[in-house]
Amino acid sequence: MRPHVPGSSDITRRGWLAAALAVTAVAPVSAKAQAARDRQERLDATRPLVIRSVEPLIIRNPPTPIGFDEPLDLPSAGDMTGGVGLWNRLDHASPTRFKGFEQAVLVKITTESGLVGWGECHAPSAPRMHQRVITDLFAPLLRGQDARRINALWERLFTTERVRGYSTGVQLEALAGVDLAMWDLLGKAVGLPVYQLLGGRYRAAQPLYRGIGGATLDALVADARAAKASGMQMVKMGYRKGKGSEDIERVSAVSEAMGRQGQVAVDSLGAFKLYEAIQAGRRFDRLGNVGWFEDALLPDDQASYPKLAEALETPVCAGEMLNNRFQIRDLLATRGADIINPDVCRAGGITECQRIAALAEAFNVPWSPHVSTGTILYFSASLHLAVATPNCVIMEGGNKLNGPLGNVLVRTPLRLEQGTAVVPEGPGFGIDWNEEALANVTVAGA
Incomplete structure (x- = not known):
């Protein structure tokens, strides 16, 4: 029998026992903590996504500074199509372009809890129109609303100018950006892709x-x-x-x-x-x-x-x-x-x-x-x-x-x-x- 050295094996046994006790003590606590976190996440997912702010951001590539009020690219008034015979007539089909720049409007919706959803409007030629529809018309109606009510809010925004005939064009493009941001928000709130x-x-x-x-x-x-x-x-x-x-x-x-x-x-x-x-x-x-x-x-x-x-x-x-x-x-x-x-x-x-x-x-x-x-x-x-x-x-x-x-x-x-x-x-x-x-x-x- 080997002589007992005080403290050596005792320390080993005590260390092992303490580690074992620590594991058994910590494991249930970790499981409980995880369960609590899971419950909190489920609870958070059912709470209203109260809209705090709606921000339209203009995107441009290349990012070279250029005035928004500068003339757009569009054939001159009276320009013809350049075809042969009856094919040569006024050009009614060319859309405006912004001098070779690619532009868009991103819509950033932030909730009271800080969650952010992103959407986008098609806005290649005059993005400040979409920006103003969002800031001056849509945002005041959206602040304080629950972004989970996507269908109801969509109908509310569509109705804003519907009786005046604004049911297409910039109005619907601006609405598209807001709608996408709300879908993105909902997906992030519940942790799922939009599809x-x-x-x-x-x-x-x-x-x-x-x-x-x-x-x-x-x-x-x-x-x-x-x-x-x-x-x-x-x-x-x-x-x-x-x-x-x-x-x-x-x-x-x-x-x-x-x-x-x-x-x-x-x-x-x-x-x-x-x-x-x-x-x-x-x-x-x-x-x-x-x-x-x-x-x-x-x-x-x-x-x-x-x-x-x-x-x-x-x-x-x-x-x-x-x-x-x-x-x-x-x-x-x-x-x-x-x-x-x-x-x-x-x-x-x-x-x-x-x-x-x-x-x-x-x-x-x-x-x-x-x-x-x-x-x-x-x-x-x-x-x-x-x-x-x-x-x-x-x-x-x-x-x-x-x-x-x-x-x-x-x-x-x-x-x-x-x-x-x-x-x-x-x-x-x-x-x-x-x-x-x-x-x-x-x-x-x-």
């Missing part, structure tokens, strides 16, 4: 298409092939100048490059009269792989879409220029479109576009989110709604995440895989801003 709040996803990733371009025919075709090589099965190009065979040759070349395993969508941005659109559409019919003919008719001639759709084999796509469910209802009821493309940041946000998607499904019409100029939030919000609706077939924005307002603005990039966008699993829209990068494109003092 889960909408009933869950039908698909984990959404097929994408992107616009292509090129100064020459070879450059255009090369861009189409690059998109196809990335996994995209459809690309979109413009067709609106009416210069005889030149444009149809470009469409034909891209059609051939995409082949029978791909498609080309053609966007005319509201350029044609009905008979012109029918003539162009019948050329597309002969190609066989034109995915759709988008916004073919002059913006003020929505009533002619049923005649166009009846005349063509090529699917007719419309809806980008429409901002509420009542306008879309009239388009669908008259069978004026084979596919619709409403815009989440223009047509009242998630709340209204979810209604529009359901309405389209009732008419057996698929839909495709239109994703225009704006930030990664625009893309993510569209993606969440896309995967949560059964009749969404494809989404615009295949090159959005690579741009200066895309993944560079967030800490956790969104993922693209073989021509599809993977919906983020983080709470809300899954957007974790890089504050420094966001500040670099935020217009100070606007």
Whole structure:
């Protein structure tokens, strides 16, 4: 037997016993603490999300200072389209542009508890209009309200100017930004992505298409092939100048490059009269792989879409220029479109576009989110709604995440895989801003 050294093994035994007692004492406390935290989180999720502030922030890239009151880019009054014969007429379809700058309005809603939700308005040319609608009209009505009441608050804001006829345009774009921010808030409050709040996803990733371009025919075709090589099965190009065979040759070349395993969508941005659109559409019919003919008719001639759709084999796509469910209802009821493309940041946000998607499904019409100029939030919000609706077939924005307002603005990039966008699993829209990068494109003092 080894001699006992006072203190040695006693210390070891005492240390071991103390450690064991500490573990048994701490474990139940930790479990109780965790249970208490879980209960508190559930309690917090059921409490009102009282709105403290609503802030619209103007985003611009590049962030070069420029006066808001400087003239916008728009063809001069009296400018003609430059076509041949009857194709040469006043240009009614060119929208305003802000001198090559890309602009948007982010909406930041903060609750009394400090939780923040983010939304976005489509605002490429005059963002201070959206800013003023939000600060002067919407914000006073929202402060003190429970942001969880998304539907009720949406109707309240829509009603503000409805009787005066302001049910589209800037009014609905501003409302879209507020709506998205409330959905983002709710998702963060309960710790779920927005698509889960909408009933869950039908698909984990959404097929994408992107616009292509090129100064020459070879450059255009090369861009189409690059998109196809990335996994995209459809690309979109413009067709609106009416210069005889030149444009149809470009469409034909891209059609051939995409082949029978791909498609080309053609966007005319509201350029044609009905008979012109029918003539162009019948050329597309002969190609066989034109995915759709988008916004073919002059913006003020929505009533002619049923005649166009009846005349063509090529699917007719419309809806980008429409901002509420009542306008879309009239388009669908008259069978004026084979596919619709409403815009989440223009047509009242998630709340209204979810209604529009359901309405389209009732008419057996698929839909495709239109994703225009704006930030990664625009893309993510569209993606969440896309995967949560059964009749969404494809989404615009295949090159959005690579741009200066895309993944560079967030800490956790969104993922693209073989021509599809993977919906983020983080709470809300899954957007974790890089504050420094966001500040670099935020217009100070606007």
